[in-house]
């Protein structure tokens with residue numbers, strides 16, 4: 001009998017990679033935004049208030065006023081191929097298909113709205129995937145984003161008699177490959193400007209401050225990313241938190257407050273980047289690139305540039321290939 005080789009080749013098995021992101025309405029109109037917000041803001045990982053207290057507020061004040069306002073915001077950034085977040089996440093999945101050899105299928109899904117995580121996990125299993133890598137595309141871990149996306153996939157697995165094996169992509173807030181991708185992207189963006197910014201802001205999505213005290217690492221992850229980006233660029237960056245929601249105290253300093261305070265300090269030219277978003281979306285394109293610019297200029301600023309997210313740029317796709325490829329080790333022989 002032949003002696004088995006030390007490292008026998010991995011037999012081909014179908015593997016699925018599911019990129020997940022937050023989700024977005026199906027259309028930029030008030031009824032679609034209402035459906036999306038009802039699902040999103042009913043997630044107890046997102047609004048941590050007792051259901052009996054929160055649901056009447058959500059169904060009353062929030063869902064009667066916010067959908068119209070948000071629909072107007074979505075209309076300003078909507079593309080021919082749909083919501084930027086959905087279109088870019090789809091493009092990321094398309095660009096990665098085939099990157100890990102013929103046995104690995106790459107798909108994408110949204111935590112709220114469509115394509116739904118449960119449907120796509122089921123579709124990967126139906127396509128013969130015995131192993132699935134769940135890849136929440138959030139560099140900084142947060143219960144309200146990373147965990148809830150994985151929870152949703154696990155809930156679907158809970159209903160399966162024969163489950164695929166599952167891995168999850170860890171947060172990558174301090175991964176040298178991520179920091180290097182941000183460095184390249186930011187340096188490229190700055191070099192293309194027709195002005196030299198006095199300050200560079202890194203704006204991360206905010207969270208209720210309470211979550212920091214409760215042990216969510218999100219705040220620390222954002223700070224570490226900003227520090228490493230600062231070191232990589234060799235220049236100061238100003239960390240801020242955007243998109244405040246509701247009445248509770250959120251993480252500070254707030255992006256809008258900082259932007260409006262800078263001209264009075266003699267900082268009239270700024271560039272702003274949002275390293276916590278793997279794809280441009282409403283929060284970056286409308287809140288930062290449109291409203292952020294308006295309020296900075298109204299406060300006396302003269303030059304404003306929004307630098308895009310990594311998206312499906314060559315640097316962005318290269319980063320995802322590195323991060324995902326690493327998690328597939330032992331599952332497939334990578335090309």
Ligand SMILES: C=CC1=C(C)c2cc3[nH]c(cc4nc(cc5[nH]c(cc1n2)c(C)c5CCC(=O)O)C(CCC(=O)O)=C4C)c(C)c3C=C
Pocket residue numbers: 022023024025037045046047066070083085138142144145205206207208243245276277280281282283
């Ligand atoms: C990147 C990380 C994100 C964290 C952390 C986060 C927390 C968080 N968000 C809300 C409320 C809203 N967020 C909204 C949009 C939105 N949020 C993220 C990401 C994070 N959110 C993204 C990528 C998007 C964009 C979606 C898109 O369609 O482009 C919205 C909806 C828009 C609006 O009406 O303003 C709300 C509401 C809370 C309450 C929260 C943490 C508790």
Ligand SMILES: [Fe+2]
Pocket residue numbers: 205243
């Ligand atoms: Fe959000």
Ligand SMILES: [Fe+2]
Pocket residue numbers: 243282283287
């Ligand atoms: Fe917002």
